[in-house]
Amino acid sequence: MENRTISFRSRPRIVATSTVAGTKECRGVIGRYVETALDDDMYGESTYEKAERKMLKKVIFGAIENAGRRAEEVDLLVSGDLLNQIISASFAAREIPVPFLGVYGACSTMAESLAVAAAFIDGGFIRRAVAATGSHFASAERQYRYPLELGTTRPPQSQWTVTGAGAALVDSVGDGVRISAATLGKVVDFGVTDVNNMGAAMAPAACDTILAHFRATGEDPSAYDLIVTGDLGALGSRILKDLTWEKGLDLSGNHVDCGEIVYNVIEDEFQGGSGAGCSAVVLNSYFYSKMMGGSLRRILFVATGALLSPVSSGQGESIPCIAHAVVLER
Amino acid sequence: MENRTISFRSRPRIVATSTVAGTKECRGVIGRYVETALDDDMYGESTYEKAERKMLKKVIFGAIENAGRRAEEVDLLVSGDLLNQIISASFAAREIPVPFLGVYGACSTMAESLAVAAAFIDGGFIRRAVAATGSHFASAERQYRYPLELGTTRPPQSQWTVTGAGAALVDSVGDGVRISAATLGKVVDFGVTDVNNMGAAMAPAACDTILAHFRATGEDPSAYDLIVTGDLGALGSRILKDLTWEKGLDLSGNHVDCGEIVYNVIEDEFQGGSGAGCSAVVLNSYFYSKMMGGSLRRILFVATGALLSPVSSGQGESIPCIAHAVVLER
Numbered sequence: 261m262e263n264r265t266i267s268f269r270s271r272p273r274i275v276a277t278s279t280v281a282g283t284k285e286c287r288g289v290i291g292r293y294v295e296t297a298l299d300d301d302m303y304g305e306s307t308y309e310k311a312e313r314k315m316l317k318k319v320i321f322g323a324i325e326n327a328g329r330r331a332e333e334v335d336l337l338v339s340g341d342l343l344n345q346i347i348s349a350s351f352a353a354r355e356i357p358v359p360f361l362g363v364y365g366a367c368s369t370m371a372e373s374l375a376v377a378a379a380f381i382d383g384g385f386i387r388r389a390v391a392a393t394g395s396h397f398a399s400a401e402r403q404y405r406y407p408l409e410l411g412t413t414r415p416p417q418s419q420w421t422v423t424g425a426g427a428a429l430v431d432s433v434g435d436g437v438r439i440s441a442a443t444l445g446k447v448v449d450f451g452v453t454d455v456n457n458m459g460a461a462m463a464p465a466a467c468d469t470i471l472a473h474f475r476a477t478g479e480d481p482s483a484y485d486l487i488v489t490g491d492l493g494a495l496g497s498r499i500l501k502d503l504t505w506e507k508g509l510d511l512s513g514n515h516v517d518c519g520e521i522v523y524n525v526i527e528d529e530f531q532g533g534s535g536a537g538c539s540a541v542v543l544n545s546y547f548y549s550k551m552m553g554g555s556l557r558r559i560l561f562v563a564t565g566a567l568l569s570p571v572s573s574g575q576g577e578s579i580p581c582i583a584h585a586v587v588l589e590r
Numbered sequence: 591m592e593n594r595t596i597s598f599r600s601r602p603r604i605v606a607t608s609t610v611a612g613t614k615e616c617r618g619v620i621g622r623y624v625e626t627a628l629d630d631d632m633y634g635e636s637t638y639e640k641a642e643r644k645m646l647k648k649v650i651f652g653a654i655e656n657a658g659r660r661a662e663e664v665d666l667l668v669s670g671d672l673l674n675q676i677i678s679a680s681f682a683a684r685e686i687p688v689p690f691l692g693v694y695g696a697c698s699t700m701a702e703s704l705a706v707a708a709a710f711i712d713g714g715f716i717r718r719a720v721a722a723t724g725s726h727f728a729s730a731e732r733q734y735r736y737p738l739e740l741g742t743t744r745p746p747q748s749q750w751t752v753t754g755a756g757a758a759l760v761d762s763v764g765d766g767v768r769i770s771a772a773t774l775g776k777v778v779d780f781g782v783t784d785v786n787n788m789g790a791a792m793a794p795a796a797c798d799t800i801l802a803h804f805r806a807t808g809e810d811p812s813a814y815d816l817i818v819t820g821d822l823g824a825l826g827s828r829i830l831k832d833l834t835w836e837k838g839l840d841l842s843g844n845h846v847d848c849g850e851i852v853y854n855v856i857e858d859e860f861q862g863g864s865g866a867g868c869s870a871v872v873l874n875s876y877f878y879s880k881m882m883g884g885s886l887r888r889i890l891f892v893a894t895g896a897l898l899s900p901v902s903s904g905q906g907e908s909i910p911c912i913a914h915a916v917v918l919e920r
Contacts, residue, residue, distance in 0.1 A: 263665050264689050266715040307905055335593050336774065343899070344674040346694045350777060350897035354910040359594050359774035361702060362694040362897070362912075364676045372691060376706070383713025385596040403901075444666065444689035447680060567680035567692070569673070571733075575637055580684040582692075 264469075265443040265476035266375075268382035271589070273436035274374075274428045277544035278322025280315045282397070282423030285533075285541065288523045293545035294424070295322060301398070301423050309343060312396035312425075315537075316341065317352040319427035319544075320392050327388075327429040334358045334429070335386035338373040342366060342395050342421075342536050343403060349393070358390070366565030367462075367491050368445065369393040370426065370540040371584035374561075375442035377430040378586070387432045394425025395535030404455070404570060418456040419493045419519060419534035426540030428548075437551045438589045443473040445582040447567065453578045455568065459496020459519075459531055462564040465581035466492060467503040469562060473585050474509065481511055485556045488547065489583075490539035490563035491519035493531030518542035539563045551590045558589045594799075595773040595806035596705075598712035601919070603766035604704075604758045607874035608652025610645045612727070612753030615863075615871065618853045623875035624754070625652060631728070631753050639673060642726035642755075645867075646671065647682040649757035649874075650722050657718075657759040664688045664759070665716035668703040672696060672725050672751075672866050673733060679723070688720070696895030697792075697821050698775065699723040700756065700870040701914035704891075705772035707760040708916070717762050724755025725865030734785070734900060748786040749823045749849060749864035756870030758878075767881045768919045773803040775912040777897065783908045785898065789826020789849075789861055792894040795911035796822060797833040799892060803915050804839065811841055815886045818877065819913075820869035820893035821849035823861030848872035869893045881920045888919045 280296040291297065296318060303311040316339070324331055337356060339349035340363040353360040365372040373391035380386050398408055400421040406412040430439065448468045452461040466489050474480060481487055492500055497517040504511050522533035522542055543561060550556040564583040573579075610626040621627065626648060633641040646669070654661055667686060669679035670693040683690040695702040703721035710716045728738055730751040736742040760769065778798045782791035796819050804810060811817055822830055827847040834841050852863035852872055873891060880886040894913040903909075 263716065266710075309901060309905065340692075340694060342675075344901060345672075345696065345897060345899035347897070347899045347902045350910050350912075351902065351907065353777040353912075354779050357776060360777050360912060361706065361774065362670075364670060364692040364694045366675065376691065379710055379713055379715055380596075383709055383715070385709055385713070386593065444691065446687060447684040447690050449684050567675060567677070569675035569677045571639060571674060572677045572681065575639065577681065580680050582680075582683075582690060 264472045265441055267441045268378050268439055270382045271438035271440045272378045272381040272430050272432060273434050273438055275431045275434040275436035276323050276327035276429045277548045278319040278326055279426045279541050279545040280318050280424055281541050285422055285424050289521055290542055290546050293549050308396050308399035312394060312399050313348045313351050315425040316348045316392060316394040317355060319425045320352060320356055320390050323390055323427040323429040331357055334388055334390055336380055336389035338363060338376045338389055339392045340364045340369045341393055342400055366567055367536045368563040368565030368582055368584050369536045370543060371561055371563035371586050374586050375584055378439040381430060381432050389430050390427055391430060392427035393536040393540045395421050395537035397421045397423045400535055415456045416530050417495060419458055419531045420529035421535035422522060422533045422538040422541060424537040424541035426544035428544055439586055440589050441587040443469055443585040445469045445584045447580045447582050449578055449580040451578045455573050458534055458566050459493040460499055461566050461579040462581045463492055463496045463499035463503060465583040466500050466562055466564045469583040469585050471507055481514055484558050484560045486559045487511055487515045488559050488561050489517045491534040492517045492564060493519040495531045561586050561588055594802045595771055597771045598708050598769055600712050601768035601770045602708045602711040602760050602762060603764050603768055605761045605764040605766035606653050606657035606759045607878045608649040608656055609756045609871050609875040610648050610754055611871050615752055615754050619851055620872055620876050623879050638726050638729035642724060642729050643678045643681050645755040646678050646722060646724040647685060649755045650682060650686055650720050653720055653757040653759040661687055664718055664720055666710055666719035668693055668706045668719055669722045670694045670699045671723055672730055695912060696897055697866045698893040698895030698912050698914050699866045700873060701891055701893035701916050704916050705914055708769040711760060711762050719760050720757055721760060722757035723866040723870045725751050725867035727751045727753045730865055745786045746860050747825060749788055749861045750859035751865035752852060752863045752868040752871060754867040754871035756874035758874055769916055770919050771917040773799055773915040775799045775914045777910045777912050779908055779910040781908045785903050788864055788896050789823040790829055791896050791909040792911045793822055793826045793829035793833060795913040796830050796892055796894045799913040799915050801837055811844055814888050814890045816889045817841055817845045818889050818891050819847045821864040822847045822894060823849040825861045891916050891918055
């Protein structure tokens, strides 16, 4: 029997979060929930990459501080990001005196890092960990696509990489949102080669993990207040609903995508937000607040990642994708 | 108290390994131990990146097969590599029907993936996992340094990225080498900026993790037949012995570095081997064979990684490094 869903018997707790987001992001629904709203997307730094790293460092320390802890009390940092060699995470970790596990799951990193942190805590190996990730529109554009200075036109199926970061402090004790289970993703590739259409590429991976989760748990979507995907965007979200519908699973009543809701729709973003920071910011600000406030009781958080690189696309490859899911309860 | 060493009470077992290595590598000490010795470093592929990916896929399936298992019986693949967005691991995972956790620890990946696999098994979440990584000289050169076609002269402090891959099947049952503990690394940066001198950059990270390990366990180096580092090379290995000596720890009697021993010394490699594939191949062929054969009983395997990228170096940054250690017993 397939065994992709793991249960965390002690249900580790997200006792605090921290988020930072850019100017464009804060004009949307998360604006009232984000801890640090930037008024300058460069964050006072000289390069986009340094701004991204500073955001990530800010939220990691922020989550520790918001939990009333010192860094020395944290046993593990699980983090990754979109940049080559995950330099945002690695360089942030350099300034944080905590053991570090670097992970790479592209935009699925928030779910992957939460699952790893919860497993290390529930396994009894550590007491508390920080799970964190982020992204920056400008660093992602120049690494994956074109330098902004070229002024390249974006096609209508594209999304806009979120400038922002989010961190969660996961603890073995204390009050917070509980992590009760995780369903680990397999790599799924439906042959999409359009690097501007991440939603279409990632939707099959989300579908695969969601189906595996419900098969393993015997639950149906009504067991969750919301099934929250990471950054499929408007088009990808519709594709996911279609794919799951074909498999006999109706998500239409309670599915929402962080990428679809993060921006007030204006012309530029087309299908909505993307990037590792997208689900990290929306989960750790908006959804965390709603769960702690009691208006959401149980969500399935499914972050999706497109595991391509410019090199793989340049060598004619399609886009392999993955989705990891975690069950969050209050 | 600092808590970086975690114990695996059930001592998960490496029940099988698989390795592949390039032509130059197989002329050295590992030649007699490697499972698949290439006679063509392109491995029949059209690009270096595809050759690297094919090696990684080969050893993942190889470890599963050598354990007498089918892929469907494996619950988790933990893998990463040096390429941007770890495309070798992600694209290999696309062809393997197993849940995938992508990790990034540069050349420390073999130890990081073994630690994560052991934690998931010892925590009771899964039964068996594959930990795997690899590298290719030519793909690493053109990504981190210069295209080979330029014929750039290498400085004497440089190392040679190993063309090869290694995988270990870690199981909750069966006969094999036991993983009894892991000490997770912190990011350490002593300010080295020379991207051709990885040994000097990484040695302080190895020192930090080894000291933390002995502090936590109360052991001294004599508790191990060997303390095996990943790819410090000849110079880095000497620096490590100096640094630990200054801290009152004498490694001179039983320290060996995979990078230092992997090649028969000829002019080109200078300080020896490096790359995620270096420690992966040497551990999973030579050392695994020695442990299963009984001539080595207990080793501390400390793989080191340099967490730089060409972008971070181009922006004037020094090289943050990390080392993860696992205790292997027979």
